[in-house]
Amino acid sequence: MVAVSKTKPASDIKALYDAGQRIFGENKVQELADKAAQLPTDIEWHMIGHLQRNKVKYIAPFVSLIHGVDSLKLLKEINKQAEKAGRTIPCLLQMHIAEEDTKFGLDKAELQALLTCPEYQNMHHVKVCGLMGMATFTDDTMQVTREFEGLKKLFDEVKQQHFANSSSFNTLSMGMSGDYELAIAAGSNMVRIGSLLFGERNYSL
Numbered sequence: 001m002v003a004v005s006k007t008k009p010a011s012d013i014k015a016l017y018d019a020g021q022r023i024f025g026e027n028k029v030q031e032l033a034d035k036a037a038q039l040p041t042d043i044e045w046h047m048i049g050h051l052q053r054n055k056v057k058y059i060a061p062f063v064s065l066i067h068g069v070d071s072l073k074l075l076k077e078i079n080k081q082a083e084k085a086g087r088t089i090p091c092l093l094q095m096h097i098a099e100e101d102t103k104f105g106l107d108k109a110e111l112q113a114l115l116t117c118p119e120y121q122n123m124h125h126v127k128v129c130g131l132m133g134m135a136t137f138t139d140d141t142m143q144v145t146r147e148f149e150g151l152k153k154l155f156d157e158v159k160q161q162h163f164a165n166s167s168s169f170n171t172l173s174m175g176m177s178g179d180y181e182l183a184i185a186a187g188s189n190m191v192r193i194g195s196l197l198f199g200e201r202n203y204s205l
């Protein structure tokens with residue numbers, strides 16, 4: 001479980017840390033870097049939001065997983081900054097599974113194109129560890145389940161087609177406070193939970 005602490009103060013994170021949680025997720029680079037600097041160094045920080053290429057350098061030295069990779073260009077920049085930092089950065093490719101077109105992510109054809117292009121195959125400082133997706137925001141549980149099951153099916157296909165000889169393609173990040181039970185039932189093995197743990201966010205603060 002990734003505890004999504006965006007907009008919440010470091011003191012809230014520390015309280016959950018003291019209860020044993022070690023994986024925290026943020027969706028803004030500045031906030032992530034600020035909190036990482038203030039909090040215990042054994043926290044694994046995940047970048048869960050949309051990541052702009054010009055900001056990768058601020059988190060490359062320490063981030064443990066980037067969930068929202070949705071283009072070859074972004075992956076290329078992560079590879080470059082990871083090399084500079086002397087690291088290999090684990091990444092998830094974000095798939096577009098929702099009905100809304102506001103949500104970021106790759107479609108199947110783009111995913112295939114990325115995984116088969118020589119440029120990707122020559123990147124030695126990123127490790128694609130799985131897929132991430134966000135379902136449509138709706139009360140229609142059948143639809144949400146359909147979207148999650150579709151992503152699980154794709155995950156299995158991609159694993160077999162492109163990562164058959166690697167054990168590191170093993171992460172399927174899907175499910176948030178409102179839909180994590182459906183996601184787990186559909187095969188998720190990483191949920192990103194914010195408001196259920198920390199309470200509602202107040203963006204006006």
Ligand SMILES: *Cc1c(COP(=O)(O)O)cnc(C)c1O
Pocket residue numbers: 004006027048049175176177178192193194195196
């Ligand atoms: C905010 C956020 C979450 C957590 O949302 P909750 O509904 O508060 O659990 C999960 N994933 C992403 C990408 C987010 O931006």
